[in-house]
Amino acid sequence: MPAYDVIVLGLGGMGSSAAYHLAARGQRVLGLERFGPAHDQGSSHGGSRITRQSYFEDPAYVPLLLRAYDLWDRLAVDSGADVMTLCGGLMIGPADSRTVAGSRRSAERWGLPHEMLDAAELRRRFPTTDPGPDDVALFEAKAGLVRPEVTVAAHLDLAARAGAELRFGEPATRWEASAAGVRVTTDTGSYTAGHLVVAPGAWAPRMLAGLGVPLVVERQVQYWFAPRAPIADFAPDRHPIWIWEDADGTQIYGFPALDGPDGGVKVAFFRRGVVCTPETIDRDVHPAEIDAVGAHLGRVLPGASGRFLRARTCMYTNTPDEHFVIAAHPEHPTVTVACGFSGHGFKFVPVVGEILADLATTGRTVHPIALFAPDRTFGGR
Numbered sequence: 167m168p169a170y171d172v173i174v175l176g177l178g179g180m181g182s183s184a185a186y187h188l189a190a191r192g193q194r195v196l197g198l199e200r201f202g203p204a205h206d207q208g209s210s211h212g213g214s215r216i217t218r219q220s221y222f223e224d225p226a227y228v229p230l231l232l233r234a235y236d237l238w239d240r241l242a243v244d245s246g247a248d249v250m251t252l253c254g255g256l257m258i259g260p261a262d263s264r265t266v267a268g269s270r271r272s273a274e275r276w277g278l279p280h281e282m283l284d285a286a287e288l289r290r291r292f293p294t295t296d297p298g299p300d301d302v303a304l305f306e307a308k309a310g311l312v313r314p315e316v317t318v319a320a321h322l323d324l325a326a327r328a329g330a331e332l333r334f335g336e337p338a339t340r341w342e343a344s345a346a347g348v349r350v351t352t353d354t355g356s357y358t359a360g361h362l363v364v365a366p367g368a369w370a371p372r373m374l375a376g377l378g379v380p381l382v383v384e385r386q387v388q389y390w391f392a393p394r395a396p397i398a399d400f401a402p403d404r405h406p407i408w409i410w411e412d413a414d415g416t417q418i419y420g421f422p423a424l425d426g427p428d429g430g431v432k433v434a435f436f437r438r439g440v441v442c443t444p445e446t447i448d449r450d451v452h453p454a455e456i457d458a459v460g461a462h463l464g465r466v467l468p469g470a471s472g473r474f475l476r477a478r479t480c481m482y483t484n485t486p487d488e489h490f491v492i493a494a495h496p497e498h499p500t501v502t503v504a505c506g507f508s509g510h511g512f513k514f515v516p517v518v519g520e521i522l523a524d525l526a527t528t529g530r531t532v533h534p535i536a537l538f539a540p541d542r543t544f545g546g547r
């Protein structure tokens with residue numbers, strides 16, 4: 167008999183949540199993580215992540231978001247940690263932009279509460295914004311931010327309390343699967359289980375090479391600025407999260423000013439990343455990049471673009487259509503995979519953990535995940 171019911175490979179955003187959901191169901195869980203708990207070397211760090219329900223990417227995500235919100239609330243209660251702040255959210259741009267039109271489509275399709283604001287109304291209601299005459303906005307009160315490191319730590323803590331064995335600083339070097347179960351090898355050990363959940367983030371191109379999904383890892387940068395205007399104007403009780411699309415399709419987004427080590431207004435470009443690997447990523451952030459994001463911020467939220475505070479790199483793992491991969495491994499029924507979160511996965515962390523636990527224990531889930539099949543046709547979006 168294998169030593170564990172399930173091994174979870176990778177304890178970042180998705181893996182920590184899976185480990186918790188599995189252990190809470192009474193499974194004997196081993197979690198293996200290359201780095202320490204809630205580290206800053208992958209995709210789940212930087213203090214904040216946007217969450218929203220009027221999802222411009224595709225209305226198919228909305229039922230998952232509704233479930234995720236319930237689970238975020240439950241996680242906050244169970245852990246006592248401050249994982250989510252609903253400060254509202256603005257999706258801004260031309261009316262036919264992906265950000266505005268796509269968000270509106272999801273909101274209307276699912277009857278989600280939202281308000282449409284023209285440029286004058288946007289400026290009146292949110293005086294930190296400086297919209298152009300063609301900009302409009304969708305405001306969603308239930309948007310806000312979630313905290314990646316706090317969330318990963320909370321899931322790890324709850325998983326350990328439910329009996330999961332979590333091993334840090336122990337990268338898996340390879341895994342093998344058969345109908346009988348799985349074996350995962352590290353530099354210091356070899357472990358067997360009935361099932362394996364592989365959630366390796368930016369290491370997926372290597373750990374899931376046989377999956378056949380053309381994944382591309384991208385360097386992304388998060389920047390923090392001290393606002394020029396009074397900081398109180400940017401506090402989470404006054405200021406929403408925002409995503410602002412230009413006429414040329416460039417998306418920039420940002421957060422209210424948080425306290426503590428994550429303090430300042432955080433801002434980033436949504437895509438535009440440089441292709442990299444976890445080994446080749448340039449972790450330095452260069453003055454020209456800081457000038458470019460600062461100038462763009464100054465155009466849309468002039469009062470936010472004061473002194474540059476700091477910047478941190480992070481990685482996206484993109485699929486060609488920017489939809490996730492969550493499924494049983496097509497060639498190994500005893501393996502479940504979760505990867506390719508394409509820069510928008512964190513808000514789904516609690517529900518992805520639930521889905522992975524469903525798939526690992528029963529082979530199926532009630533959640534709609536057809537969009538995330540690894541053997542879909544990848545046409546690009």
Ligand SMILES: Cc1cc2nc3c(=O)[nH]c(=O)nc-3n(C[C@H](O)[C@H](O)[C@H](O)COP(=O)(O)OP(=O)(O)OC[C@H]3O[C@@H](n4cnc5c(N)ncnc54)[C@H](O)[C@@H]3O)c2cc1C
Nearest residue numbers: 176178179180200208209216338367369480507511512513
């Ligand atoms: C700058 C930036 C901004 C983002 N903004 C948002 C946002 O606003 N809203 C949103 O919803 N999403 C956002 N995202 C995306 C979101 O953060 C990611 O989709 C999510 O964190 C991915 O989680 P993951 O578990 O796949 O990866 P990770 O959290 O990186 O976890 C993978 C883990 O696997 C471990 N691992 C890898 N290989 C091995 C191995 N061989 N053995 C053991 N362990 C291994 C890694 O060390 C890592 O801990 C953003 C991402 C970035 C980078």
